[in-house]
Amino acid sequence: MNTISVAEGRRSPGLVLDARLAGNARGALYLAVIAAAVGLLIMAFGSPFIVRLMATAYINLIVVVGLQIFMGNANVVNIGHAGFMALGAYFVAIFATPVMMKAVVIPNAPFGMSGVEVGALWAFLISVAMTTLIGLISGLVLVRLAGIAATILTISILVIVQGVLVTWTDLFRGAQAFFGIPKAVGPGLIILATVAALVIARMFKGSRAGVQLRASATDPLAAEAMGVDVKRLRLVAWVLGSAVVGCAGALYALYAGTINARAFYFHTAFLTLAMSIVGGMRSVTGAMVGVALLTVLLELIRIVEGGITVFGIEFPDMLGLSGLMLGVIIVTVMCFRPDGFMGGHEIEEAIAALRKRFGRGKDES
Amino acid sequence: MLEIEGASINYGPVSAVRNVSLTVEKGEIVALLGPNGAGKTSLLSAAMGLRPLAAGSIRFKGEDLRKLDTETRVRRGLTLTPEGRKVFANLTVLENLELGAATRKKGAEIHHDMEMCFELFPILAERRHQTGGSLSGGEQQMLAIARSLMSRPSLLMLDEPSLGLAPRIVQQIFRLIRDLRGRDLTILLVEQNAHEVLRFADRAYVLSTGECRYAGPASRLHDKDALMQAYIGELVA
Amino acid sequence: MEYLIEQALNGFSIGAQYSLLALGLAIVFSVMGLVNFAHGEFIGVAGYAMFAMAAMGMTNPWLLVLFAVVTVVLAALVIERIAFRSVRDAPPTTGLLTAFGVGIVLQNLFLLLVSPRPKAVPALSALNQTVDVWGHNFTILQFLEVGVTAVAIGALVWFLRGTRIGLAMRAAALDFTTVRLMGMRANRVIAFAFAISGLLASIAAIFFIARRGAIDPFMGLLPVLKAFVACVLGGFGSLPGAVIGGLLLGFIEVMLIVLLPDKLAGLRDASVFLIVGAILVFRPQGILGKRVELGDKTA
Numbered sequence: 006m007n008t009i010s011v012a013e014g015r016r017s018p019g020l021v022l023d024a025r026l027a028g029n030a031r032g033a034l035y036l037a038v039i040a041a042a043v044g045l046l047i048m049a050f051g052s053p054f055i056v057r058l059m060a061t062a063y064i065n066l067i068v069v070v071g072l073q074i075f076m077g078n079a080n081v082v083n084i085g086h087a088g089f090m091a092l093g094a095y096f097v098a099i100f101a102t103p104v105m106m107k108a109v110v111i112p113n114a115p116f117g118m119s120g121v122e123v124g125a126l127w128a129f130l131i132s133v134a135m136t137t138l139i140g141l142i143s144g145l146v147l148v149r150l151a152g153i154a155a156t157i158l159t160i161s162i163l164v165i166v167q168g169v170l171v172t173w174t175d176l177f178r179g180a181q182a183f184f185g186i187p188k189a190v191g192p193g194l195i196i197l198a199t200v201a202a203l204v205i206a207r208m209f210k211g212s213r214a215g216v217q218l219r220a221s222a223t224d225p226l227a228a229e230a231m232g233v234d235v236k237r238l239r240l241v242a243w244v245l246g247s248a249v250v251g252c253a254g255a256l257y258a259l260y261a262g263t264i265n266a267r268a269f270y271f272h273t274a275f276l277t278l279a280m281s282i283v284g285g286m287r288s289v290t291g292a293m294v295g296v297a298l299l300t301v302l303l304e305l306i307r308i309v310e311g312g313i314t315v316f317g318i319e320f321p322d323m324l325g326l327s328g329l330m331l332g333v334i335i336v337t338v339m340c341f342r343p344d345g346f347m348g349g350h351e352i353e354e355a356i357a358a359l360r361k362r363f364g365r366g367k368d369e370s
Numbered sequence: 371m372l373e374i375e376g377a378s379i380n381y382g383p384v385s386a387v388r389n390v391s392l393t394v395e396k397g398e399i400v401a402l403l404g405p406n407g408a409g410k411t412s413l414l415s416a417a418m419g420l421r422p423l424a425a426g427s428i429r430f431k432g433e434d435l436r437k438l439d440t441e442t443r444v445r446r447g448l449t450l451t452p453e454g455r456k457v458f459a460n461l462t463v464l465e466n467l468e469l470g471a472a473t474r475k476k477g478a479e480i481h482h483d484m485e486m487c488f489e490l491f492p493i494l495a496e497r498r499h500q501t502g503g504s505l506s507g508g509e510q511q512m513l514a515i516a517r518s519l520m521s522r523p524s525l526l527m528l529d530e531p532s533l534g535l536a537p538r539i540v541q542q543i544f545r546l547i548r549d550l551r552g553r554d555l556t557i558l559l560v561e562q563n564a565h566e567v568l569r570f571a572d573r574a575y576v577l578s579t580g581e582c583r584y585a586g587p588a589s590r591l592h593d594k595d596a597l598m599q600a601y602i603g604e605l606v607a
Numbered sequence: 608m609e610y611l612i613e614q615a616l617n618g619f620s621i622g623a624q625y626s627l628l629a630l631g632l633a634i635v636f637s638v639m640g641l642v643n644f645a646h647g648e649f650i651g652v653a654g655y656a657m658f659a660m661a662a663m664g665m666t667n668p669w670l671l672v673l674f675a676v677v678t679v680v681l682a683a684l685v686i687e688r689i690a691f692r693s694v695r696d697a698p699p700t701t702g703l704l705t706a707f708g709v710g711i712v713l714q715n716l717f718l719l720l721v722s723p724r725p726k727a728v729p730a731l732s733a734l735n736q737t738v739d740v741w742g743h744n745f746t747i748l749q750f751l752e753v754g755v756t757a758v759a760i761g762a763l764v765w766f767l768r769g770t771r772i773g774l775a776m777r778a779a780a781l782d783f784t785t786v787r788l789m790g791m792r793a794n795r796v797i798a799f800a801f802a803i804s805g806l807l808a809s810i811a812a813i814f815f816i817a818r819r820g821a822i823d824p825f826m827g828l829l830p831v832l833k834a835f836v837a838c839v840l841g842g843f844g845s846l847p848g849a850v851i852g853g854l855l856l857g858f859i860e861v862m863l864i865v866l867l868p869d870k871l872a873g874l875r876d877a878s879v880f881l882i883v884g885a886i887l888v889f890r891p892q893g894i895l896g897k898r899v900e901l902g903d904k905t906a
Binding site: 324329331334336341 | 716824874879
């Protein structure tokens, strides 16, 4: 029996590294093209409402992709990412908001921040750098922990960030909305950033570090025995993921102009986590599929939620319906397809499988 | 009593057992031999319902077992002492035995059987309040066998009872197994320690890389060459 | 001195609630390796069960409590049957995510069926009356919390040591397959684990609701997070660890309430989690837990 399980472990695809890299590049290209094409089409033909929806969905996609980088490769459930989104958003707000606005919003900011104003691009870069730094510090602690303890620590990060944001009124405006952030980012830039995030996540997954990390998530002892430094790899994934999620937060702040700490708490964490699960957290393509599916579905449910009239019958408000469906979807997916819609596969693998099924004649020639 | 016919077992795409047939008659000791990875443990797991059969059938006392879950099979009188003993290390000897009798209701009978086990394995009586984890390997093996007996099985399947034990202890365990035959018990014994087992087994099967290489009287394998032949040689029809 | 005694009892009584919740988590985890993120929603189930009965005119607090306990135990069994049975043999991550989905379903059911806004459940407020004991002010509730929790833990210990199914649960913590080889029905063992975890949670829920006097759909989230923390502090899956972790957490919280001025009240939860993080850095296995390496059988 033992020998058999070993044999099973060895069954991993014996792809040559070059072939794998080529596959990654092609997969990343597919994702980039699809994300860009869909986004640009919506920008060109969609109503303002649809464009706004698309922009929010794409920011969510960046978050889910950032989530995927750590969670999908290291196989640790992460709930702290909403905290990094908050950090990205608030840092950008503090640096980019004009001094005149700050006199209203945060007049008593410490470190003389109420007198600081930099351009949106610089604010964005500073914000991502600071978020990444915090990712590094928290990551040094996180990689020491396994399994549920690590998940608890990610929750801790979320609660601590929220606590600081809400309490440090002078700097973050507390529970009140932080407004007056320059709206320097439009849907176009968000699409660009999304494409970049997809490519980064995809290349990381296929990189040497990504492959080793995924192998170590399946069998840490074997990986360590082969000289893989699991902790270092987990740290790399965690920091990279934090940076990407921080980007999403910063973009959101620069797009919406107004942010609120409560928007970066458990609700957002769970929503993006659900997107990741539904699409399949082990796959970057899955992130895209999950965001698309849930965004459309929840938007449809929201129409019903507000109370609609069907055949003359008025249905009352059904607040909570979208949340209910979200939960039902997660449970259903977990019961019947625990690896999510994409089952851990990437787009080029799916395309290859489809070709094999439908175009067998051509392939065999 | 136990009839396995044309059994195949797969682990994902890997085939562990292919088309193996095996029977155990009432009162027999049957040895199931073969090198590591031959599929012996898989076959026992399938008999207990811990592994699904990809093909073939399993009958026990004439009843098709395939529809029954593990727990029900135990209730029907089939029991397995698993490889590596698997005593509950955090439970005392008494508690281990109590769990062994999980399928039974009558307290007095259980108590009686416990006393019987202690007669059979006096060392366990001494250690009755110690935890399973604090016992030596041989004692753990005895506890594992005693625990299996507590369900009053009609067929006892033992998976490598000699694994990792000192030769002296192994002798003791084998003597015990021989004694058990006198207690109206049928035994299917998986072993790597072929020579020892063949001395007291009635019949033997040899499995290698998932296929049956020998099926017949144990005495025919007493000859070293015949055994080697069965292990590594051609299929014996 | 007087103040110190009062705060100590306060810590005990708050810690007792966390201990009860953490025990339920630990039992389910040790038996079937499931991290039940939906555990906190049992508090909501208890609360809304009481709310519904009270709305229908039942005023007897004893009956309300009984009804809440029974409802939660049934809910635990139903949830196990519907959601968790199909992911029983799945990797721990799948179980955790399923549980998290179940939690979202329950929260939104409360929201959808009742209201997103808090609702008053005043039936148990009488327990907040203060009594004077040797010159100290305590509430009846505090004594109940400590007393009932102690009784519940005692009963649990008896159950785990004295009954066959209890033995099976302890054995299953090590090796579920072998428990099945004994002929012990897996479904029964797991159903008992869920029933007990629900029972303990419902007791905690009643205290929780008596303290707050109100319920809302998301009230279970923070307590379950803290129960997790208690489990992790004590060593995940260890039952004594869950109790000790819960009590420790209770004391930490009371200490923070005393130390942090109201202006920094928002940092109380954050500080709890900060302390937990710090403890985990130095003892990743928790206080009573064994050292767990990356990749050992944990969630």
